[in-house]
Amino acid sequence: CLPGTRETFIGEICDIINNPADDAPRVCLLTGVAGSGKSAIAHTVARLYDQQHRLGSSYCFDTSHAATRHPGNFFSTIARDLSDHDPQYKECLWEVVKDKRTLRMSTSPVEQLEEFIARPSEHLDVIGPILVVVDALDESGDRTARGSLLSALSKRITESKLPTNLRLLITARPESDILAML
Template sequence: MCKPFISLLYVTNIRAQVHPYAKVALSIFTCASKMILDQAHRDVAVRLLLSKISEVYTFITEKEELAKIESMLSIYVKIAQQTLVCADFISHYAETKSAWIRLGKHVFGETDTTIQNYNNVLDNLMQQFRDRAVRDTVVIVHHMAEVLDLIGMEYATGAGLNRSKCCLPNTRQDLLKDIKNWISSTEEGAPRILWLSGTAGKGKSAVAHTIANWYMECGLGSFFCFDRTRQADRRQDKIFRTIASDLAGRNPIVRRALAQAVRDDDELKRTADITKQWQELIVEPTNIASTAIAAPVCYNNI
């Protein structure tokens, strides 16, 4: 049953020159594969889910399907992200069972329901890939225990992506192309930060929203927009809590690490100490997940 996961690791190594965003998806698959292979002796209850993921990996490593990666990138990334969520569930199933027991839930019933939900989502995504037709799919993420731990985390409302503020069609194309090329760069030593500056009214915010909107399907980690007209909101005090929450919603490894951080220090949910937020909510959780996925973060109006 583990053969497809080993094959995926091999395929990832030999396809080092694929499109940069296909490489992002492949890196997610690789991370999920390693998580599953590290749990060789897993609970019998999750074997059905493991079988489904094995089926997915067998499918995506077929030569003719690999050839479609770049043309169906958004759906490919969704499949990759969902398998990572499933791998996280498998790897931490014992902890999840304990949480269900504490909440008085029926373990076998919860397990069957969760696994069936995962299988249904994977089947739906696989069919979209076969049909080469991307449709909206609700990716069911099981992170009940972590969600309970993160309740009460202060979040800056209204600071996210606003598609109505994107550039008008066919405008700023040269600049947008330059930024996309920078994001796509895999060169050693490529800058990790792009600073877009200029006088007020030159369209910097529109460019930021456009890039974030474009990257949403390919793994945007977070988008945070400052607003001088809403100073009473004190967004600057919530910036890293907000970004951490966004990253946790997109990556189960970050979410688990973040949940542990606030479990150990509940004050992290409310502190205005920016240095503390940065180190314990961003640096430490993302370091744990740094070998898995690169997720860009976009700031506007700093």
């Protein structure tokens, strides 16, 4: 966003992300039609959290790049970014995957979320929010392609098995499957 624009809205998003309560929302879903500024807002918030060393990952589903559009690359990329952000997380992730070559090759979003994100995060002692920005979730494929990704996210969020300080800022067009799952 241009400096001085959308400050109130960005402040409200940051308030949601920074809410320390255990029952605070873990997901901030920003929806709107194409061209409404969702990505600009997400990138501005990501930049703010990066400056505070609180940005764990930022992932953009991009229809012009097949690799970033495929849901099978999503959680492994986030895990890699979280490893770069936190050496303790990196150690925990390595313990999960070191003897499991087939796991490292998995493209299953359900398996990846469990093994690459949830399990390594179980024993982390991180204070304050860690933000993961997911831009253009609606571009992760058609409803069928993104179904397992949405299912994995929805299940983990509703079961509260993600770390309480992990926050997701997700942008998407208001597709019915995304709205129903998140």
